[in-house]
Amino acid sequence: MTLKCLRWIPVLMILALIAVLWRGLYLNPKEIPSPLIDRPAPPFQLPNLLNPAVMLDNSLLKNKVTIVNVWASWCAACVEEQQFIRTVAPSSRVQWLGFNYKDDRQEALTWLQQYGNPYNYIATDAQGAAALDWGIYGTPETFVVDKKGFIRYKHIGPISLKDWQKDFVPLLTRLNQETV
Template sequence: MQSRKLLAFIPLLIFIGLGVFLWVGLSLDPRELPSRLAEERRPVPAFELPSLTELDKMLTPDDLKGEVALLNVWATWCPTCKEEHGFLNRLQREEGVTIYGINYKDEPAKAQEWLRRYYNPYQKVVLDIDGSLGLDMGVYGAPETYVLDKTGAVRYRHVGAVDAEVWKTLKQVMQQVEQEGAQ
């Protein structure tokens, strides 16, 4: 008889456990995905992939070094990438921000046409057709944007579109990284 009374409480305990689990999950910001690269200030993973914009040129992490910069993961199949593209053009044109691109799981001809039509804010564009570089970086999908220091180490990661509000944070991070490098 006593065990039957205890069995009656099991569904209640399961319900409470699920409620706590969902409450914690709903309080998390899905754009704040952990990045071991940024947390540990790791360099962009090793790669040798073709350039989208420079014919017959292979790019490596060394091509992403030299200055504090943004590294933007984008694709023509990504509607959010199209939303942010104009803003990236403005950042490059008006503020002189160095932006590198990773064209992620895309068709090269479509990506080249995209840059011709919507302008190219990128200093260099890595062509990651099979997504291997993105996988090594922990990319969940496009767009994602990273702040790189002068050595090519990842210092910050943003998941989602870059707009004026996000730029405030990215700019602060870039300024902090610049100051650290000057010391």
């Protein structure tokens, strides 16, 4: 009797395996969850791209919901994303901080002229040193930082309209309502 029941074990195991693998098909291995979520944004001190004499640091993140968008002029996917950011940034009611990653200053400036500049500030990390502290491993990547300067969300890859409406808008509305 018990042995008859045991016969079903392999069947159940195969079904479980199928379920796990099926789910795996729809996961993106490029999206690595950031351990920095709900932690204070790592300290940074980087020159302002448009005015390198001025340094930008964490004080920029105080009392404002900020979107930190990592980009580079050598990044093809960033061009497409930039077109999209330009359409949503002005009405987003949050601060946009561009994070220019491992780029040449002149090329970055040319790129901005060509594709537009939706950012309130742009910090340049030519060496990619601050990027290591932020756990950045590619472009584009986008962080949402709350008014207290805590990272609340990270998006890997270009932001699509769907991502924006589903993941960003509700979160930004919520974060804007939070008090410091």
